Amino acid sequence: MRPSEGAIPLLQARALRLERGAAVPVNGVDLTLPGGGVTALMGPNGAGKSMLLHLLHGLIPPTDGHVLWRGRPLDRLGRRAQAMVFQSPVLLRRSVAANVDFALRSRGVRDAGLRDGLLERVGLAGLGRRPARALSGGEAQRLALARALAVAPDLLLLDEATGRLDPASVAMIEAVLIAERAQGTTILMVTHDVAQARRLADSIVVMDAGRIVGDGPARRFLDAGPRAVPPPETGMRRR
Amino acid sequence: MGDLSAAFALALDLVLSGDPALWEVVALSLRVSLTATALACLFGIPIGAALAVGRFPGRGAVLVLVNACMGLPPVVVGLLVYLHLSRAGPLGFLGLLYTPTAMIAAQCILIAPIVIALSRQVLEDLHAEYDAQFRSLGLGRAAVVWALIVDGRHALATVALAGFGRAVAEVGAVMIVGGNIDHLTRVMTTAIALETSRGELALALALGVVLMALALGVNAAAQGARLAGARHAAV
Numbered sequence A: 001m002r003p004s005e006g007a008i009p010l011l012q013a014r015a016l017r018l019e020r021g022a023a024v025p026v027n028g029v030d031l032t033l034p035g036g037g038v039t040a041l042m043g044p045n046g047a048g049k050s051m052l053l054h055l056l057h058g059l060i061p062p063t064d065g066h067v068l069w070r071g072r073p074l075d076r077l078g079r080r081a082q083a084m085v086f087q088s089p090v091l092l093r094r095s096v097a098a099n100v101d102f103a104l105r106s107r108g109v110r111d112a113g114l115r116d117g118l119l120e121r122v123g124l125a126g127l128g129r130r131p132a133r134a135l136s137g138g139e140a141q142r143l144a145l146a147r148a149l150a151v152a153p154d155l156l157l158l159d160e161a162t163g164r165l166d167p168a169s170v171a172m173i174e175a176v177l178i179a180e181r182a183q184g185t186t187i188l189m190v191t192h193d194v195a196q197a198r199r200l201a202d203s204i205v206v207m208d209a210g211r212i213v214g215d216g217p218a219r220r221f222l223d224a225g226p227r228a229v230p231p232p233e234t235g236m237r238r239r
Numbered sequence B: 001m002g003d004l005s006a007a008f009a010l011a012l013d014l015v016l017s018g019d020p021a022l023w024e025v026v027a028l029s030l031r032v033s034l035t036a037t038a039l040a041c042l043f044g045i046p047i048g049a050a051l052a053v054g055r056f057p058g059r060g061a062v063l064v065l066v067n068a069c070m071g072l073p074p075v076v077v078g079l080l081v082y083l084h085l086s087r088a089g090p091l092g093f094l095g096l097l098y099t100p101t102a103m104i105a106a107q108c109i110l111i112a113p114i115v116i117a118l119s120r121q122v123l124e125d126l127h128a129e130y131d132a133q134f135r136s137l138g139l140g141r142a143a144v145v146w147a148l149i150v151d152g153r154h155a156l157a158t159v160a161l162a163g164f165g166r167a168v169a170e171v172g173a174v175m176i177v178g179g180n181i182d183h184l185t186r187v188m189t190t191a192i193a194l195e196t197s198r199g200e201l202a203l204a205l206a207l208g209v210v211l212m213a214l215a216l217g218v219n220a221a222a223q224g225a226r227l228a229g230a231r232h233a234a235v
């Protein structure tokens, strides 16, 4: 189904705030993903990108504000329509294939062909029988992506999903993401790689110190000059 | 001293020659303790998993109670089971006193707290690690519990072995509810106690050797489970 159908946005965050002790990792974020396309979430270390993804995925309750999924409060059902690849993926103590099977079965699907296809797409064909915990960092990340794709999400949240990949694998995964977008999957991806954002993103959101300090169509940010991502003070108006 | 070495030689002979009286006792020991362990795991592991995953009022109190019961003296468990199964007791009509079934029940009750408490601990650590991923997948409670048990299988095998080790080595509970009846409820530990008191050191020692060998075997198996677990847990 095309997520962009109708006027209701796929995902909306309103005045999201997250406090952790004295820290405020997310400090009043308003964000709308209308549905469709790739949004790159950028910003320095500690900006609050990972925390924002956790909030948007409903994994932690916000201190204030709320998340709407298709216009209604996000619940477990809404979360099941999303998938997330964590910054440090946690793999099950099973074989590579069994990790994907586990995600498929969580959606009531038993299909070895589908699983092998997913492993092939992320370049792990032939590694199906390895213990997943024995994979290299990059392989583990790709398996985490295969597992996320296994649930056929409407929204794919990626937290630096290509952070540990070699250039060839990055190209392979980017091709997978482009194909996913073409099928109507909405993608919100955290990346520090401006070139990657230029290759993939339709729009950019920039965070700093828990706030969104800029957002807009990718071209406006990335073609602005060599200083691709604007510093906070030149950030665009917040939504 | 000579007595002892003679007894030891005789004991080894009994073990190696496969003395039928000896093996009858060993076989019953294994049957009772393995069954008790299997039963304790069958409900103890899911309870431990539920305690690891669930958050409900009174959970803390339950944990304290279970932990306290880990140290139950076997004679006390034996006594409690005896009171229930004796002719005047609430379950006396079953006629189970002085049967292997009663011994299985007593050992099961004895080690169930161990299985529950240890599996809770193992699975709670695992749950902390997997929680975000499982909630991301939107798993229900039962699916989470099952996945934890599957992924904790190596550590749980160690838990089961710990339970079995305690069951097979205890003497108080089986003595009270089994009665140490020859050919019927005599197991290794009660036989050792009896033969020693009768001065039949050879048979007692022979059984002691088998019990020690069993303990070693259990430890080796636990070590194997740990190694297999480490292979899958590798980062």
Ligand SMILES: Nc1ncnc2c1ncn2[C@@H]1O[C@H](COP(=O)(O)OP(=O)(O)OP(=O)(O)O)[C@@H](O)[C@H]1O
Pocket (backbone or CB within 6 Å): A020, A021, A023, A024, A025, A043, A044, A045, A046, A047, A048, A049, A050, A051, A052, A087
């Ligand atoms: N439990 C916590 N207690 C205190 N501070 C926290 C806690 N969790 C997160 N933070 C802080 O929130 C801030 C945002 O963290 P977050 O992981 O979202 O950053 P990020 O933008 O993803 O950074 P990176 O690019 O390094 O992944 C950090 O400064 C972090 O230290």
Ligand SMILES: [Mg+2]
Pocket (backbone or CB within 6 Å): A049, A050, A051, A087, A159
């Ligand atoms: Mg992060």
